[in-house]
Amino acid sequence: MDEISKYHELAKDAGNRLRAYILSVSSGATGVFFLALTNKTDKNPLACSEKWLLSIALIAFVLTVVLCxxxxxxxxxxxxxxxxxxxxxxxxxxxxxxxxxxxxxxxxIHSSYVTLGVAILSTSAYLVLNIVGT
Structure with missing residues (x-):
């Protein structure tokens, strides 16, 4: 195997690992939504901002998976x-x-980076609101 082929193979492997990480993060985000939706009681329903952040994050995570x-x-x-x-x-x-x-x-590939970033930011904002609010 010549040097160029070796680097092409390494680049392909790195791309495959990156894709696997993105899919794992997007798929694992379901746990956040499960906790977010089951953690609230009838006495403390989700605030409008929390609903929007979770909706944006969920849509972005699903879109990331579809793109990948x-x-x-x-x-x-x-x-x-x-x-x-x-x-x-x-x-x-x-x-x-x-x-x-x-x-x-x-x-x-680049679109999935954007949707993943939006999803992570929305989820992080939701979590920060809940940490600060408690």
Whole structure:
């Protein structure tokens, strides 16, 4: 394995680990929502600001998971397309489809960072309000 291939493999592994972390955080956030919704009693219902923060966080976490799963699908299609093109004679290869997949994947990855950030900020704000308010 040459040095360039080694670094490509390391970059791919790092991307896969990062995607796994994002999916884990987004999936694990359900615990926060469970605690938030079961911890309140009828005497202390959720304040309007708490409802908004939890709603924003929940939507953002779900959107993060959807973006990551769609990005995984695009990645799989991209690798299938690359393998298909590599099996053709060199003169018949066309990399346009791969470029489209790469562009779409780039925007999906960066969009998931934004939605994850919004979700974490909203959840953190909710928790801070509850810590300060008690």
């Amino acid at each position: 799963l769609y990005e995984l699908r695009i990645d799989a299609k991209r690798f299938f397309s690359l393998a298909k093109e590599l099996s053709k004679p060199e003169i018949e290869r066309n990399w346009d489809t791969n470029e489209g997949f790469k562009s779409k994947r780039y925007w999906l």
